[in-house]
Amino acid sequence: MVKKNISRRSFVKGLAAGTASLAMPFNDHKAEASDTSELVTLLDLSRCIGCGECVEACRTVNGHKFPQPQKPFPEMVPKGRAKVEDWSDRREVDDRLTPYNWLYIESVEVEYKGVVHEINIPRRCLHCQNPPCANLCPWGAAEKQQNGIVRIQPDVCLGGAKCRTVCPWHIPQRQTGVGLYLRLLPGFAGNGVMYKCDRCYDRIDKGELPACIEACPESVQKIGPRREILNEVHNIIHEKGWFAYGLEENGGTNTVYLSPVPFELLDAASRKGPGLPGLNKVDAAMEDEENLAAAVAIAPFAGLVAGMIKAGRFVSSKLGKQEK
Ligand code: SF4
Numbered sequence: 228m229v230k231k232n233i234s235r236r237s238f239v240k241g242l243a244a245g246t247a248s249l250a251m252p253f254n255d256h257k258a259e260a261s262d263t264s265e266l267v268t269l270l271d272l273s274r275c276i277g278c279g280e281c282v283e284a285c286r287t288v289n290g291h292k293f294p295q296p297q298k299p300f301p302e303m304v305p306k307g308r309a310k311v312e313d314w315s316d317r318r319e320v321d322d323r324l325t326p327y328n329w330l331y332i333e334s335v336e337v338e339y340k341g342v343v344h345e346i347n348i349p350r351r352c353l354h355c356q357n358p359p360c361a362n363l364c365p366w367g368a369a370e371k372q373q374n375g376i377v378r379i380q381p382d383v384c385l386g387g388a389k390c391r392t393v394c395p396w397h398i399p400q401r402q403t404g405v406g407l408y409l410r411l412l413p414g415f416a417g418n419g420v421m422y423k424c425d426r427c428y429d430r431i432d433k434g435e436l437p438a439c440i441e442a443c444p445e446s447v448q449k450i451g452p453r454r455e456i457l458n459e460v461h462n463i464i465h466e467k468g469w470f471a472y473g474l475e476e477n478g479g480t481n482t483v484y485l486s487p488v489p490f491e492l493l494d495a496a497s498r499k500g501p502g503l504p505g506l507n508k509v510d511a512a513m514e515d516e517e518n519l520a521a522a523v524a525i526a527p528f529a530g531l532v533a534g535m536i537k538a539g540r541f542v543s544s545k546l547g548k549q550e551k
Pocket residue numbers: 274275276277278279280281282332347349442443444445446447448
């Protein structure tokens with residue numbers, strides 16, 4: 228078993244000792260992958276009982292970030308230009324990813340070496356080290372922070388869903404009728420805002436644990452500096468012959484799953500479809516020539532992104548005040 232969670236006290240101490248950058252706001256979205264400043268979450272799947280406390284905690288703690296769409300939705304021009312995606316009447320759905328559910332539990336039964344294993348797998352954004360969602364967002368709305376958190380800024384996102392297209396697991400989920408596009412050209416540009424796990428960045432900034440980690444009665448997850456967590460992962464693989472997911476996938480992620488059962492079996496037994504990411508082998512998306520070329524093409528606009536973010540927030544706040 229993975230050792231008990233890093234306690235709140237030691238997590239806060241770690242923040243103060245060596246990771247002052249954790250409290251920094253967004254940085255250049257091409258932030259370099261780093262073993263010293265990035266935080267990794269480690270999930271020991273042998274411990275998870277599938278109780279769903281983490282899912283509930285995520286929804287409660289992050290509820291204020293969930294979309295509050297305006298209806299009726301603006302008509303698209305040309306008609307049907309973008310698919311309306313509305314989860315606002317299905318907020319209770321918790322068995323897949325939605326704009327109102329950033330974490331779900333996939334429960335599978337697999338046989339390995341003659342033993343049947345019931346494995347529960349908490350699923351959410353993996354916070355990739357080289358995230359295509361951030362590198363290829365045309366508006367700079369998705370960003371990777373120095374502490375490894377990949378966030379989508381709701382007041383900048385136009386809901387074009389490029390992030391979902393390029394994410395190997397198609398994680399971000401769209402809600403129509405909310406966000407900046409309503410204030411710009413609602414019929415012609417955008418279609419809402421994309422949502423996903425933000426790893427409780429605001430709690431981490433305050434030295435607190437992500438809600439799902441704190442709520443778990445079985446200490447399934449822990450979070451810590453990348454080098455420290457990876458050392459532990461490699462020790463466990465060596466000592467127990469377990470399997471890891473997230474070390475190589477998409478070139479490496481800041482989420483690592485450990486399992487006594489091969490991930491090929493877990494993937495084969497998992498549900499697949501929209502909002503249901505698999506556990507398949509995934510090549511590094513940003514090594515793909517087309518994606519690299521797109522990232523290079525977007526790069527000249529990097530200087531504009533900060534201005535756009537500020538402008539977007541300014542427009543939103545001004546118009547918001549006028550409407551009150
Ligand atoms: S709270 Fe812990 S044990 Fe319960 S489902 Fe979540 S990760 Fe698994």
